[in-house]
Amino acid sequence: MNFSTVFLITIFMLGLALIGIGIKILIKKNGEFSGTCASQNPLLNKEGEACGLCGALPQEKCKN
DSSP states (O other): OOHHHHHHHHHHHHHHHHHHHHHHHHHSGGGOOTTOOGGGOTTTOTTOOOOTTTOOOTTSOOOO
16 A cells, blocks of 8 residues: 555545534534533542533533
8 A cells, every 4th residue: 555545545534533523513412522521530530629611520410
């Protein structure tokens, strides 16, 4: 495989990924991704701090 073939395959795969993300945004309610609040992830929030974006505590639902 030469460089141009690999380049075209890479561009095609990236295009498919972006199209998939766009479709997910269109289909999801209010165009929101689920689980975007970092305080809900125990691996990211080991100290139990409130979310910097919406202020929700780990036991609360995201307010955003």
